[in-house]
Amino acid sequence: MQAEAGNGLPARHRSADRLRLRPGQGEVRATLRTLRERWQGQSLPDELCDRAELILAEVLNNVVEHALCGCADGWIEVRCHAAADGILFEVADNGRPMPGGSLPKGDPPFVGSSVPDLPEGGFGWFLVRTIAADLQYRREEGVNQFSFRLRSAAAGNA
Amino acid sequence: MKLVSQRARGAMVIRVEEARIDAAVAVQFKDAFRDAVRDAPDRVILDLAQVSFLDSSGLGAIVAAMKILAPERKLELAAMTETVAKVFRLTRMDSVFAIHPDARTAAGLAADAG
Numbered sequence: 001m002q003a004e005a006g007n008g009l010p011a012r013h014r015s016a017d018r019l020r021l022r023p024g025q026g027e028v029r030a031t032l033r034t035l036r037e038r039w040q041g042q043s044l045p046d047e048l049c050d051r052a053e054l055i056l057a058e059v060l061n062n063v064v065e066h067a068l069c070g071c072a073d074g075w076i077e078v079r080c081h082a083a084a085d086g087i088l089f090e091v092a093d094n095g096r097p098m099p100g101g102s103l104p105k106g107d108p109p110f111v112g113s114s115v116p117d118l119p120e121g122g123f124g125w126f127l128v129r130t131i132a133a134d135l136q137y138r139r140e141e142g143v144n145q146f147s148f149r150l151r152s153a154a155a156g157n158a
Numbered sequence: 159m160k161l162v163s164q165r166a167r168g169a170m171v172i173r174v175e176e177a178r179i180d181a182a183v184a185v186q187f188k189d190a191f192r193d194a195v196r197d198a199p200d201r202v203i204l205d206l207a208q209v210s211f212l213d214s215s216g217l218g219a220i221v222a223a224m225k226i227l228a229p230e231r232k233l234e235l236a237a238m239t240e241t242v243a244k245v246f247r248l249t250r251m252d253s254v255f256a257i258h259p260d261a262r263t264a265a266g267l268a269a270d271a272g
Contacts, residue, residue: 025182050241057213061181111250115228120221123214123249130248 017080021060023068028060031078039082048152052087055132055150058124059091067095067144086151097139103146106130159186161194166265169201170194171236173261174209179216187219192226200231205261207237212245221251236261 017038021027032053039049060076068074071094079090098104106125111118129135132148139145160175172194179187195202204223212220224233236258238246246252258264 025180029178029180029182050244053211054213054241054245057180057211061213061215065181108249111254115225118221118225118254120218120225121214123217127214127245127248 017078017082019078019080021076021078023064023071023074023076025064028057028064031060032057035078035080038080039087042082042084044082044084044087045152045154048087048150051131052082052089052150055128055148056089056091058128059089059146059148062124063091063093063095063144067093067097069095071095084152084154086149088147088149090145090147092146093144094142095144097144098137101139103135103137159183159190161190163194165199166262166267168199169203169265170198171203171205171261171265173205173207177208178211179209179219180211180213181215184215184219187216188222188226191219191223195227195231198227198231201234202227202231203234203236203258203261203264205236206239206242207261209242210239212242214245214249217245217249217251221254224255232256234258234264236264 017035019031019034021031035056036049036053039052056078060078063076068076074093074095076091076093079092081088104125106129107122108126109119109122128148132150134147134149136147137145162173162175164171164173172191174187176183204220220233220235227233234256237260238257243252243257246255246257256264
């Protein structure tokens, strides 16, 4: 995994990180850990870091499992523009396109009363749609490009 | 995936000694849980005090754990951190489990525990 540091501006200015990873859960965890350390180093609020880590985990897991699914030459690139008012993410990968060319609707799985019928999956896109904003997906020259934004709960007070 | 089991007053407390239940370890969690509850009593309490991160795969693994025990036995959750509790709340899965503030209280172990 290669990392590029921010550009040395004070924490309240946006800083950009770019990380490239190969598909695999070890790489996903390492990416999340690296970015979490960067955000905390910039003194971003804990609740923003928590949401960002969760949503990025869901997005990267989805890419690994569905887009790249074991492809030997697969890569994922994460760009992250972080500031106290929020974080903009851009995730690119060279895997299969989204089915239907668009993002999943992310309807919440039905939580019924019967234990055998409880959902074990389908929560990921629901969480992404609930927590992230400005979701945009496009496919360009064999590359998936997905961007989304997380706003700090305190946005507007800075 | 380290799970530590302890029996207390007719319940089994399973303490998760990992910081993350996520896509990387969801399968290992299910396998370790299945082994841990082989001889479990009716009540199994999952102590999540050390878990600071849970994603949708981790949530699914805990639901799978509940199904492993059902129908004769029941899974309850204890000591969730706020980060983990939030995932259960957002997905409404907090309505499915009995959730306790800590494992000892859940197991009925008060100050008189010996």
